[in-house]
Each structure stands twice: as structure tokens, then as C-alpha cells.
Amino acid sequence: MRIMHSAFVAASVVLAILVLATPALAVQANNNPCLCKPAMSPMKGTIRTVYVATVNYEDPDGDLPARVEVYVDGTAYPMRLASGKAARGLYRARLTLPPGEHNYYFYTEDIRGGSERFPRYGAVPGPFVGTKTPMNRLAILTDGGVYFDQGSERSIYTYTVSYHDRDDCKPPRAVKAIVDGLPHDMTLHSGTANNGTYLYSTTLEAGPHAYYFVALDGDGDCVTLPGKGFLRGPEVASVPNSRPQLLDQRVEPPLGMPKSTFTFRVNYRDADMDAPSLAMIYVDGVPHKMSRDAGPAGEGLYTFRTREVRGALHDYYFYFEDGRGGTRRYPEVGIFHGPIVTY
Numbered sequence: 142m143r144i145m146h147s148a149f150v151a152a153s154v155v156l157a158i159l160v161l162a163t164p165a166l167a168v169q170a171n172n173n174p175c176l177c178k179p180a181m182s183p184m185k186g187t188i189r190t191v192y193v194a195t196v197n198y199e200d201p202d203g204d205l206p207a208r209v210e211v212y213v214d215g216t217a218y219p220m221r222l223a224s225g226k227a228a229r230g231l232y233r234a235r236l237t238l239p240p241g242e243h244n245y246y247f248y249t250e251d252i253r254g255g256s257e258r259f260p261r262y263g264a265v266p267g268p269f270v271g272t273k274t275p276m277n278r279l280a281i282l283t284d285g286g287v288y289f290d291q292g293s294e295r296s297i298y299t300y301t302v303s304y305h306d307r308d309d310c311k312p313p314r315a316v317k318a319i320v321d322g323l324p325h326d327m328t329l330h331s332g333t334a335n336n337g338t339y340l341y342s343t344t345l346e347a348g349p350h351a352y353y354f355v356a357l358d359g360d361g362d363c364v365t366l367p368g369k370g371f372l373r374g375p376e377v378a379s380v381p382n383s384r385p386q387l388l389d390q391r392v393e394p395p396l397g398m399p400k401s402t403f404t405f406r407v408n409y410r411d412a413d414m415d416a417p418s419l420a421m422i423y424v425d426g427v428p429h430k431m432s433r434d435a436g437p438a439g440e441g442l443y444t445f446r447t448r449e450v451r452g453a454l455h456d457y458y459f460y461f462e463d464g465r466g467g468t469r470r471y472p473e474v475g476i477f478h479g480p481i482v483t484y
């Protein structure tokens with residue numbers, strides 16, 4: 142009886158230890174390992190380049206890794222301990238890769254099944270592998286267009302395109318709008334040279350137009366938008382031209398001596414603000430160019446000075462053109478008289 146009692150006590154103690162110990166075991170859950178300082182170097186190269194993937198494995202529980210791997214394009218490459226200890230060390234894989242754009246991520250598991258991935262979602266772009274020379278990724282042109290789609294000869298048309306070079310080391314050699322066959326340099330409007338919006342503004346002649354965009358990236362490789370062909374636009378309406386006006390003419394002084402300086406003046410007014418393509422005065426039938434003395438070209442005072450007026454009686458008239466087919470003789474018919482030279 143006494144022995145049986147002792148056995149019962151011993152069994153109870155064992156049971157009590159088990160009951161007490163069970164929560165302690167539950168607290169000791171497995172922590173996932175960490176992947177620190179993930180790196181791939183170099184990110185650009187050729188098929189002869191050795192690409193080195195490195196990552197630090199650290200397990201908070203001190204667990205050994207069951208696997209440390211780098212996945213390139215979805216294929217696993219085992220990584221080996223390069224320095225430190227197995228449960229807290231630097232792992233490395235040396236890779237050679239076929240030409241093209243690759244992507245990679247790291248994956249690890251500890252021996253108790255805890256896992257980690259870097260990045261946790263998706264993959265890092267790279268390395269970029271060229272055949273003989275380091276791979277240059279072509280720039281990307283998007284959002285090409287012209288504002289406005291319609292307008293007149295007076296409107297300013299702005300061509301815009303977004304340029305992006307993912308290599309982002311060297312700025313583009315050129316970003317151009319080809320308008321009706323003529324290339325025009327575009328200027329950076331917003332963003333950075335390698336990831337920005339470029340503009341070119343101009344006026345256009347009446348009629349239909351067409352355009353496309355060309356960019357040379359920092360390595361000199363060419364891309365176009367669209368990839369083939371061209372874009373139509375804008376449709377530019379012509380604006381009727383107004384003839385220029387001439388008014389307020391005079392010659393000073395109206396009376397003079399031989400060798401006096403005479404100044405002929407006239408005001409030019411063009412409703413379209415066209416500058417004169419021709420500004421002439423005919424003195425005694427001899428043509429002379431007039432020059433602008435005041436005001437803007439499309440609405441200014443034009444003069445001609447001379448000391449070479451021989452004889453007593455003289456005459457003159459003006460003839461201007463606005464460069465768009467508008468002409469003006471002043472007076473419309475006949476001549477102005479003057480100046481009178483007295484001896």
C-alpha cells in the first residue's frame with residue numbers, strides 16, 4: 142500500500158511537470174530568418190561577366206538554414222557560406238547569365254521551416270546582360286502629342302513627349318520632334334533629363350501637318366514614337382490677311398536750302414502686326430529703303446533722311462508690303478509734293 146502510494150505521488154509529479162512544461166514549449170515558436178544586405182553586382186555587363194549575388198542570413202533563434210537561394214528569372218541557384226557562421230553569415234553565388242534583361246529575388250528557409258523572401262513581392266530588375274558590350278536598355282517615349290489639335294496660323298502649337306531611360310546614368314543626346322519632315326530639338330520642361338517631359342513650341346502654316354518623335358539615349362541608341370509611321374495633326378486654318386495702312390506722312394523741313402537734311406516720315410499700321418517685308422520711299426522716282434525709328438515693326442514710325450535733293454521742286458510716294466501679300470502705295474494714286482529747295 143505504501144509502495145503504491147509512492148508510485149502515485151511520483152506519477153503525479155511527472156504529470157505536473159508535463160502540464161507546467163507544455164506552455165513553455167508553446168512560447169518557443171520558430172522565428173523566420175532574416176535576409177539582410179541583399180545585393181547583385183554588377184547590374185550591367187556581358188555574357189562573360191561573373192555576376193555575384195550576396196545576402197546575409199541571420200536567424201533570431203540561431204537556426205541553421207535549410208536553404209539560401211537566389212532566383213534568377215525564376216530559376217533557383219544555391220548560395221554558399223562565404224564568411225561568418227552558418228546561422229549568421231554572408232552567403233554568395235557566382236553566376237554567368239545569357240544576354241537579356243533578367244530579374245532576381247532571394248529565398249531562404251531555416252531548418253524548422255521558417256522562410257523569408259527578398260523582395261517579399263515580385264523581383265528586382267537586373268542584371269542587364271549584353272552579348273559583347275554591356276547592355277543598353279532603350280529609352281522609352283510615351284505620351285507624345287501636340288496641343289492644340291486645331292487652330293489657326295496665329296496659334297502656338299506645343300509638341301510634348303515623355304522620355305524615360307531606365308539606365309539613368311547619361312542624359313539623352315537628343316530628343317526631337319520631327320514636324321513635316323524637319324527635326325526640332327525639344328527642351329526639358331519637367332522632371333529630370335532621364336525621366337522627364339520635353340516640349341517644342343512653334344507656329345505652323347495653314348494646312349494639314351504630321352509629326353513623330355525621335356530620341357537618342359545617352360549611349361546613342363535611337364527610339365521613335367510611334368515605333369512606325371507618324372501621327373497626323375494639327376489641322377491649321379488660314380487667317381485672312383489685312384493690308385497694311387500708311388498714314389501721317391510728312392517731310393521736314395518742307396522748305397530748305399541746298400545741302401539741307403530732309404526727313405521723310407510715315408506711320409505703318411498692320412492689323413495683323415505683320416512687320417513690313419518692304420518699306421520704300423520713291424523720291425523723284427528713285428527708290429530708297431526706309432528704316433524704323435520708333436514703335437514695333439508691325440506698327441511703327443518709318444523714316445528716310447537725305448541731303449541729296451537737287452533742284453527746286455520734288456515729289457515722293459511710299460510703297461510697303463507686309464510679307465503676306467498685302468501691299469500699300471501711299472498715296473493710292475498720284476504723288477506728294479515737296480520739299481521745296483530755294484537757292
Ligand SMILES: [Ca+2]
Binds near residue numbers: 173251
Ligand atoms: Ca528560426
Ligand SMILES: [Ca+2]
Binds near residue numbers: 280306
Ligand atoms: Ca539607355
Ligand SMILES: [Ca+2]
Binds near residue numbers: 382383384385411465
Ligand atoms: Ca497684314
